[in-house]
Amino acid sequence: MRFAPRATVHLLTLAAWLVGCATPPPPVPVGPVSLAAEETAVGEQGLADLELRYSGQLTSPGPAVLEKADYEFVSDGQVVDRGTAPLQVTLAPGAATPFSFPARAAYVDSAEALAALSQKGGSVLVALRGTLTVRAGGAVQTVPFAASRQVRGPRLPRVKVVSVEGARYSNEQVDLVLRLGVDNPNPFALRLDGLSWRLRVQGRELGHGVRAEHDTVDAAATGVYPVELAVTKETWGKDVRALIAKGTLPYEVAGELTGPRVRIPYSLSGDVKLNVSR
Incomplete structure (x- = not known):
């Protein structure tokens, strides 16, 4: 019985050591992610709806993952749709990694608006804008993005x-x-x-x-x-x-x-x- 206290001390020491090993290390901070080569391309256009594809290149100083894009679809200065595009793109350290996502929305909201746009002629300025979510370990960064282009306005048949x-x-x-x-x-x-x-x-x-x-x-x-x-x-x-x-x-x-x-x-x-x- 006189050896029990020493055994108790050893058990407590072992438990403390195990707990310390199970605790994850604090996240290592990663430098800012940079965005370049932004552009939008027309995937498919109709009289009332339009598909845009946004593309860009992300460079991270350390390993990271581009998780998603939260976006707004803008037509002639008005937000016509909002959404989230899941991406899950792995970013290699120091390398420019390309990515893209499509978004489709009605850029004309009624038959009357379509008729007015057809009579007006010219083009329509459309854009995708929002934020990209990048995760590096336990740290999260949000990167703003925006790209626009002119598309020919629809004409009535x-x-x-x-x-x-x-x-x-x-x-x-x-x-x-x-x-x-x-x-x-x-x-x-x-x-x-x-x-x-x-x-x-x-x-x-x-x-x-x-x-x-x-x-x-x-x-x-x-x-x-x-x-x-x-x-x-x-x-x-x-x-x-x-x-x-x-x-x-x-x-x-x-x-x-x-x-x-x-x-x-x-x-x-x-x-x-x-x-x-x-």
Whole structure:
């Protein structure tokens, strides 16, 4: 029993030593991280939304990790979106490490704003700005960033009649083929929801429907959508023989072009000369 106190002392000493070994060393401070080569590039543009890709290079004097980017998406001086991009990029000591992240936002918030921007013409200044979070051991640094660029402002598409043909098969039947065109004046593809149409001949409706559903018109191109109808006693009325005998049919086509934040009504009219089909 007289040796118990000494054993207790040894046990306490051992416990203290173990606790001391389990305690992590204090974080070693790392010098400031520097940011260079900032720029933004357009990933994809639409009539109402835009994807920007921010890129830069970070240099850290010691080993570190770029954890995330907290950003604001700015269009014409207004913040239109906020977000966080997780990155987890390892920074080698003393080396410039490239990184990038995309951000997408609606830079036009309504059909009215889109129409005003289209009429105004010119370009739109867009930017990504915010802070980068860098961790080195237990120490955290935040690095501000910002980069902007000009993008061409969106232009509204236009609906037109590309061609119209009338083939007379008899004194009581004419087949009409009307080709509607959607002009896309933009340097990017145009996404459509649909192109509604309602066709009248000399004031009487022959039919209606929707074309171009969920279609895409290429940049600086025209999408063409045919509409085919027959002018007969059943579709136009009992006086169709007198109508066809004139050799020319007056027509009117009206409807609406729709897409993301786009609603464009249209009304087009003209005359179609009838050809004899053999």
